[in-house]
Amino acid sequence: MHATAKLDKFSQLSTFFVTLDVIHNAATIFDVARLAGVSRGTVDRVVYGRGRVSQKTQEKVRKAIEQLGYSANPNASSLANRKEYLFVCLIPEHKKGEYWEEIEKGFIEGAKSILFGAVRLDIRYYDQTDAESFVRASREIPALHPSGVILNAVFKDEVSEFAATLSDNAIPYAFVDNKIDDLDYTLYYGVDPYKSGALGAFLLTTRCQVREIALIRLIRDSRHKADPNAPRRHGFVDYIEENFPDCVLHTLFIHPDRPEETLRTLEQFFAQHPQVKHVAMTNSRVWLIDEYLSKNPDSERIVVGFDDLEKNLESLKKGHLEYLVTRHIPQQSFKALTEFARCVIKGTAPQRRNNYVHMDILHRRNLDDY
């Protein structure tokens, strides 16, 4: 598919315009074959590098392709190509409304949007708090003979080992959300968590003289080995330390599954520290404190959170939060899947290997059409 543009100027009409024919116009594989003086089969072999073509004919064909600006009609390709591609997504199990549900949506939409070849998706889950469950889930994957695997990198050792297995089986893999740098992944899509933390800190403190901040964290299960939120938190904390060296950071811990306890913890803290007006939560669940915020309105208070979960957006809309730092979560998994599939199916390298997606600043005032 390619576009040609011709520019015509009709000066006496004082009107000018551009016409472009988009889409597989012009040249077909047949045209190329004729120009190169070979058969369509040969052209096909050259285009996809299937080998078994002499250097000389390859040259001829290449030249013809260039001359005609040929590129295969993707519709005809995927019609003729009945190959099926199986992609396995290995992600944390999750409940409705949680972060990983959004990621999953992106995968599914991405798979649906692929038009070259028939794509199957197999989504496998593991327990984020349990490295063993990751190992169990990952072990079943090679037997499925997938064309590719997409996963996130929770448990460093276990993921590295799995990646090695995949490589041994010549199965390409991609990371989404986070990655392990020294592995041989095809591509990665995610945000820079450190920067996003710093951005949140900036939004919380800009144009203010900040003396104290409440940073609210989650009590993680003791089984929970990983701390996937650390880079973002560090970005946040480092920003504060650099820009407000005298600022006191109060860290409070709340339990994600105990709302009454959370309410009490917060009420108690803010009763003791009424001067603290800046509040942040660097994980994705700032909605957990929404109940406290709505029951204890304070027009001077500024709260900043992260990630566009449904519940966070609601909290933002109600005015309990000032800013949410995020990106369209499904977009990163959508792009990851479609790009990865393109690379795998067409056998090409990705345009870019490490893709950091843009961070959005969300405020009540620009929330409407998100």
Place this chain on the structure above:
Amino acid sequence: MHATAKLDKFSQLSTFFVTLDVIHNAATIFDVARLAGVSRGTVDRVVYGRGRVSQKTQEKVRKAIEQLGYSANPNASSLANRKEYLFVCLIPEHKKGEYWEEIEKGFIEGAKSILFGAVRLDIRYYDQTDAESFVRASREIPALHPSGVILNAVFKDEVSEFAATLSDNAIPYAFVDNKIDDLDYTLYYGVDPYKSGALGAFLLTTRCQVREIALIRLIRDSRHKADPNAPRRHGFVDYIEENFPDCVLHTLFIHPDRPEETLRTLEQFFAQHPQVKHVAMTNSRVWLIDEYLSKNPDSERIVVGFDDLEKNLESLKKGHLEYLVTRHIPQQSFKALTEFARCVIKGTAPQRRNNYVHMDILHRRNLDDY
């Protein structure tokens, strides 16, 4: 194309997964034909309501379709369907780097991305400052017999008249960027300019006690009848008046093509009013004041602009601007074209008629991957 999902739980493995087959699996038109006891041609007629099919066979076919969950393979469709669609885009002529260039990019990319049917794009230009040129350009369009026309609404009367002509010729049309409410357009994509103005005002003034603001405007050619920027400016001004009733708004005019004059105007103004620290420009060319800003650094000054033109982004990156209120400009025209084409080609109504796209808040800190 449709997706089926089956959920299997292997509890003893403490692993569960979801498989979904995306894309034209299962039933083909042949299967439907066989089940209904008719030919493929008949099925086709039913599916697309081309008429000339008896009620009875229609029933049979419908039932078979339902039973098999049939839906046409889009690849095969557009392969067999050699119809060409011509879309005409009618937009202001522009120079490199200007707003409308970005819009144009979106159209072109959108056309390229369409995979159903072959699409041709014909981009026509007119002079924004000259209603007559719009009339001239628009008059040539019906003769092209386009499948659809996309335009923006600059000159109310002239556009309305053209729209009527299109309707008379049964040519559907869509608006991008701005619209005229009471016309019969198929769909519209744009931002709410009033809201974006208010958002800019908010970002300029949040957490500040603002007493004076410099609002910089463009000297428009006297021929320039339209004031396309008015709604955004009103959003800005109204916000300020509501929230800072005592704030003084200084309006300065600069000429878009006279940089030295601009520099002088600004230097003179700020020499006389050194206390003014808040500056805004509600049109898309805040880069015009970049030279002044870089030559007269002031850490207390806050500048807010609009639209992600290359030059504005540069100015933001260099730290001369604090915030830019924008959206991916090409995205709105991309979406407008693809959605419009879908509606026209498939003969369906748009999902939504008026589409307001999300406004991004851009700051030096979230600019990297935009």
Place this chain on the structure above:
DNA sequence: CTGAAAGCGCTAACAA
């Protein structure tokens, strides 16, 4: 009203 059949551009298996 309905069926048959010739492609759309490409792939892949088979023959040469």
Place this chain on the structure above:
DNA sequence: TTGTTAGCGCTTTCAG
């Protein structure tokens, strides 16, 4: 190493 050919699933004449 190369050419030939039978489809992929759908659309669209053209006969009947």
